[in-house]
Amino acid sequence: MLEVLKRIARGGVLSEPLPTADEVRREQGRLQSSLLEVVGRALCIRHVDAGSCNGCELEIHALNNPYYNLEGAGIRFVASPRHADLLLVTGPVSVNMEEALRRTYDATPDPKLVVAVGDCGACGGVFGESYASLGSIAKVIPVDVTVPGCPPTPVAILQGILGATRKAPSRGRNP
């Protein structure tokens, strides 16, 4: 236990100034006020992998590391779409995931936001459209913001979430 405490103490507050830390913190500050305006409380995100290569997932994971400290900005990932305000969707939509994506969207209470993450989510990426891939997320559910990149950086994903909270939520729109 002593070793653990020593390590924590020596590590200090990890969101120390780094090359991009100021930018991130500024984004987080804006995000918090934007959240309060739009949602009136903390933001709950449900991630849905609709067929991604798992590259985008790696960067979504990074949002929870001490540098980006997403929970510090009042944003957390939840286990059920029924608890979520925002769906963070990755991948080209595989034909095998289309129904699960639609049902996850339907299970998310209105008003809801959708952020499509990555080049694949934006346009199908390198996988394109085929018998097995439907291409972009917007082909299946309404999308408020797309975040290009392969994979997009955590800062870009954070900015996408911020952008979505500033837009009017897509209240039960049909695709």
Next chain:
Amino acid sequence: MAPASSAVKAVPLLANVRGRRLLAPEREQWSGMAESMKAGGAGLLALWGTDDRDRDGCFRIHAAYLLPDEVVLVEHALPAGSESYPGLGPLFPVAGRLQRSVADLLGLRAEGGDERGWLRHGGWPETFFPLRRDSPATARFARISAPYPFVAVSGDGVHEIPVGPVHAGTIEPGNFRFSVVGEKVLRLEERLGYTHKGVARRFEQLSQSEGQRLAARLSGDSAVAFSWAYCAALEAVTGVAVPPRAAALRALVLERERIANHLGDLGALGNDAGFAFGLAQFSRLKEDLLRANAQALGARYPFDFVVPGGVARDLPAGAPAALTTQLGALETAITELRRIYDDHPGLQDRFREAGRLERELAGTLGALGLAARASGLGRDLRVDQPWPPYDRLAPKLAVRTEGDVAARVQVRFDEVLESIRLCRLLLDGLPDGATGVEVPAAEPDRLGIGLIEGWRGPVLIALHAGPGGAIRRCHPHDPSCQNWPLLEFAILGNIVPDFPLINKSFNLSYSGQDG
């Protein structure tokens, strides 16, 4: 005696590792080769089919077997008009899902064994086979209802827990059906294929020079391994030798990919056992590594760093020294955290005995990579069949015998420290010279194999060249195909709440297996 024309014929194998390529004209030879491979201690590494009806009216089935010192490719042309071949399931359990995938994509049926669809979930009709050359690339289908018959477990107090395909965490989609009594798992059946994106068909629409971009995105966490395997296959068919500096830089990014994934897993494993400190610490170290990647390699995740003929860019001036310094700090931190993990009774209580996979079962199931090494099967391509630059690095094998979560944690610790040593060696002795050479179009009909030990295990690319720089067929294989079935056994007798921890200790790729 059989006539000479129907004897098994050996042709040279074009690959980055040692190997043989055997053509088995008769179905008995296909089965006989499988038996002799099994008897010789080989594992079935990959299985794929090709539609060669435009050439000689035949479909072909190809098997890649992995031995400690070589890879053996066996191919069998089905008689014209035939669409079935002798199944390999009784010899190699891993063949089951691979054969179901071949049936879904190419319509070739393995005789004997499970005939349920694997990759086809009702998204396209049973009569459409995407890898047949007469199947139009533009074909789209309305969804058909295709219920999947899970194997039912009956008995007093047995109930089922269906999980997925959308999971509770930030992970990929898959379906798990637990049959449990109380909280103990009696049976787990996986249903995968949800992220099937049709990559094999997609490869055929790309040129040989474009294929690397798709290869890097077969499983994002193994982007470097798959890029390298693709490039190695292409370089093998074109006879291109990569300059020493490029080979060293490729190994550097491959080892950094290994370090990044192991750091992520070590943190997540601590977290899944209720030790959030571990996640905070390791995710910080991983972020440090990724930021250094951005500085030195141009991207946090250098998906497109390994390109045909070499690497996409050289390190900027000063980068080797900066990377070496950071690796030193990383090593100190990991050594300290390892001591904390090892000495933490609560953590070790969760890790030990959880999700145990005995050596014998791991061998029977054909376990690969780090999961195999944690169950006492000491195989690592970098050690067994080192390709440049590993031939001059002498990597050390990390192996444990317990086969539980604790062993898979220890293998990760050993490997991450060894990778740091290899990175230092590479940075220290970085050869001068070019970072790439031109790769010409391959001669049509050549087949090349690229086999690279990624962080999860060996990844394979089999590249059949077409005319004018086209890809005739490209088959990727992720070691997750071998290791997903291990999880079904490792969970037996454990409690449901330990599943996330046991699952994470394997950390398998859905996208890589689904294709």
